[in-house]
Amino acid sequence: MRGSKAIEMWVGLFVVIGLVALFFVAMQVSNLGELRTARGSYKIIARFENVGGLKVRAPVSVAGVTIGRVHGISFDKQTFEAVVDMRIDPAYNTLPVDTSASILTAGLLGEQYVGLSPGSSDERLKDGDEVELTQSAVVLEQVISRFLFNKAGEGGSGKTEEGKGGAAE
Amino acid sequence: MSGDCADKDVVISIRDLVFSRGARKIFDGVNLDIPRGKITAIMGPSGTGKTTLLKLIGGQLRPDRGTVRVDGQNVHKLRLGQLYALRKRMGMLFQTGALLTDLSVYENVAFPLREHTQLPESMIRTLVLMKLQAVGLRGARDLMPAQLSGGMARRVALARAIALDPTVIMYDEPFTGQDPISMGILVKLIHDLNEELGLTSIVVSHDVKETAGIADYIYLISEGQVIGQGVPEAIERSDSCWVRQFMQGLADGPVPFHYPAADYAADLLLEPA
Amino acid sequence: MNQVPPFGSLATMLGPLQRLGHAALKALQKLGRAHLFLVHVMSGLPDLFRRARLLLAQMYSVGVLTVLLIAISGLFVGMVLGLQGYNVLSDFGAEQTLGVMVAASLVRELGPVVTALLFSGRAGSALTAEIGLMKATEQLSGMEMMAVDPIKRIVAPRFFAGFLSMPLLAGLFSAVGVLGGYFVGVGLLGVDQGAYWSQMQAKIDFYDDAVNGFIKSVVFGAIVTWIAVFEGYDSVPTAEGVSRATTRSVVYSAFAVLGSDFVLTALMFGES
Incomplete structure (x- = not known):
């Protein structure tokens, strides 16, 4: 199980990149950014x-x-x-x-x-x-x-x- | 039929075993007893289903009829959990070694320990090194399976098979394709491990000389049936033509040299259709 | 040679019918095996919570090693969409809506579908070959004899790694694609950058587009990895058998992804 630190790091990076991408699609590409402000309206x-x-x-x-x-x-x-x-x-x-x-x-x-x-x-x-x-x-x-x-x-x-x-x- | 086995302590007993693959009957009423603490050889020509027999004993295959009892338990009546518990007490050495190719030698031997025990890393290390020392490969612990020769791979697999200290160990064609030196090493290992660990060993092989050299008892299987059994000396002296042909490696005999065919002369003269 | 028996015509008529029936039965059997297999794989899930390390190692080989392929493909697909979209939209003077076109194509369809196809080619085929080879070299059998369930130990981590990786990869594909469209549309062709983003945000709906695209990628991820691990596990354990299984894995994945994409699209976007 040597090198598992590196693997953990890469997988961590992969998950972060993936989540950032999904977040980007949600906030920047779609209208979720505006829907959120609907609260308190x-x-x-x-x-x-x-x-x-x-x-x-x-x-x-x-x-x-x-x-x-x-x-x-x-x-x-x-x-x-x-x-x-x-x-x-x-x-x-x-x-x-x-x-x-x-x-x-x-x-x-x-x-x-x-x-x-x-x-x-x-x-x-x-x-x-x-x-x-x-x-x-x-x-x-x-x-x-x-x-x-x-x-x-x-x-x-x-x-x-x-x-x-x-x-x- | 178990005349000279009846008084011995029997670990594995097989009764009336029938198993077929498709239309072909591989076993047709096989009876076997494996005595405790001994090396029992099961020999026969290629394709008689010797590997299949080991898989039946290990519960990986299910017989059409008959029973396989290991320590009194009917292997094919066990629930999955019980079967797995039983398998922890059985080691099996596959023909190819079946090492996990993505793990190092060390990790391969550690694999069953990691899967089945919660031992601390230091104890796993000690155990792994002990087992590797037993097969003489402690120095090869960091190699990957692809870097090993066939003989070394089998020795690693052997170290892995004894990692959980099983009571029974099954060898599937351990000598096939080995050079004389690694053959000698394997013969010695099988013999020594059996002595030192008090194992019950089953060796499936068609390498007559090596197997007969270490076996305490021999079963000969052909055409789905046990056709000869006894201590090696008795088998050597057997007056059955078939047994003599097999043990001495004669080209012709009860097992004919020629595959069944039409008359030679008539076949040659026949016009192609 | 000239043998036409009295029942010949009947036999030649029934022959194909019988073969068809045989093929159908075999396909059904395989489908049944695949489902039982899936249930067995699912039963390995609790073990994975205890041994996340196994999952992690597979996330690496299934997910991380596919990132570059997905990112580069996504970039180029986005750039092509930008170029093609501009050509069509500028005819109507609607190049301001380029962002909408690029993003809608990517988020709704191309992101999940193309990612799934690339994923099956890159990671799925590797999974099939790996498991098939393990079967051919008796590693799976050996594991069983060591009282280790190979479906839980080998297959389950691979399946769940693929299942988790696909949505992330599809998200990456869409995001990079949108940026690729931005580079071409705004950077090269002179579409107004404010319009690119604002039109996109106004027209791409979070629930209707982004969430539906995400659901698609989850479904495709499950389908592709399921097919990949099953074909590997069900392969004939020879060199030829494994190579055939690998081919089947990619071909069946493509069919399954495109077919289920139609069904999902009809369910999601059909009514509105």
């Missing part, structure tokens, strides 16, 4: 008429900076609206109560995310609060059909309803 919800292709764990961003993640999407069978449950990093706890939420698309083919635009109130959103002002996802088919309809109508009934899912009170 606070919850806000928003109701949308249509969430389009929004997925759980989609980013929630303000001014292009990701401050949280979508934690759950459910359907309210009384109001027929989608309820999006978001978890926001506790570092960003200064969002005003009149903040509005809209579902946006990153680039032409990118994934959908929730964009928040802060209002001007002095009151802050707290854990469990609801964002009142929301704007639904833009559904491409609706936009195109509306565009074609407008073309056909040509100045007829010009007033079309935008895809605004007005504030659901």
Whole structure:
């Protein structure tokens, strides 16, 4: 069993390298680094008429900076609206109560995310609060059909309803 | 049949042993008794299953019928734990030595001690050196098995086989392929170890002269049956043609020189199909 | 010569059928033996806790000696992915997502699969040959006669060493591959380095991708080492038998890894 010290050392090194590699894959390559901050985060919800292709764990961003993640999407069978449950990093706890939420698309083919635009109130959103002002996802088919309809109508009934899912009170 | 063995202290007794490999019957009703403290030789032509017999005694193979008793215990009725306990009391020297190629000579001899005992390193060292001294290879302790000659490898294997101080030791063809000197060494070792350690030795071999020289009792096996037995002198003087052919190494006799074939002349004249 | 007996046609029809049945039965028997063998190997696990040294020695020959092969292969695979990915993605103006492509390919598929294939070629074949040779030279038999169970003493440490090494090696492969893609993509082709990492982190999910890839590597590690040690133990104890067993070990490992990869992928990524 001579030379077993060297073998032990090499095996130790091998295990360390392997674990570092796995750690690297977990933290640097995947989104575990961000999931971890989800702990201690606070919850806000928003109701949308249509969430389009929004997925759980989609980013929630303000001014292009990701401050949280979508934690759950459910359907309210009384109001027929989608309820999006978001978890926001506790570092960003200064969002005003009149903040509005809209579902946006990153680039032409990118994934959908929730964009928040802060209002001007002095009151802050707290854990469990609801964002009142929301704007639904833009559904491409609706936009195109509306565009074609407008073309056909040509100045007829010009007033079309935008895809605004007005504030659901 | 165990006439002159009946009064002796029998360590291993084999009764009615039947064993076949595929359709071929290797043993067909073999009866053997191995007396305690003696060197018993089991001889026979190549391919009579002498190695198989040792594996049956060691419980590595299972007979179709018959019993093998070692110290009164039926080997093939034992539970695995009991069988392993029994094997600790049996040493076996394989034809090739069967040394563990990734361990040094020292570690090979220490192997059974490390596996089966919790002895401190200093005591293992003492035991290993004693066993190596007994086979005359204490100076070769740091060599690897690949660096050993065939004879030396067998001596190391012998040292390993006696590491746990077994009561029975089985030698599988210990003399095959050895030069006269290492043959002489092995013959001496088998004889001396038997004397000094009070072992019961079983030597399986077809090297007539060497084996007969050290054996106390000889069994001859052929065609799956014991066809001759007795002390060496009696075997030498046997009037059986077969025994005489085997012991004297005659080319022709009851075991024909020719493999069974059609008539020679007719075979030569036959047109190829 | 011209012998067509009345039942000839029937016999020639039944011949292949019988051979097929024979082969199927033999395969089933072997599968049965392999499972019993695995159970026996598992029973050697408690002993390994007491004698970690045995495991350690095998971790060295199975794991440590494979590290260089895996690291270099991973680097090159990552670099190729960077190059190929850039060519395709730049057509769509999406070269910013190069990191996603490289990392997703590596973490989900190439890391576990290529590592398992290389591992079976480097370590698996060595295990088969080693155990087969030990059998051929009666070392296993000799051990049995010394009242030492060769499956617990020889096979179990090798099996668990392979089982533990594979996930580490697969992780290494993926990590080095991602860095290889980074060198090519960011270093040579001018992809923005922030985009490389941030897109990757945004799109590669810890549970869906990293953990699933890890599970794959664990499964492949078990399969490859199982096949390797079993083929060695089940080999015909001659020089030819061992060489055939070694070939079979690599071939069967490749089939088993790729086949089970499909099943695992369908289970893991099929629904989402």
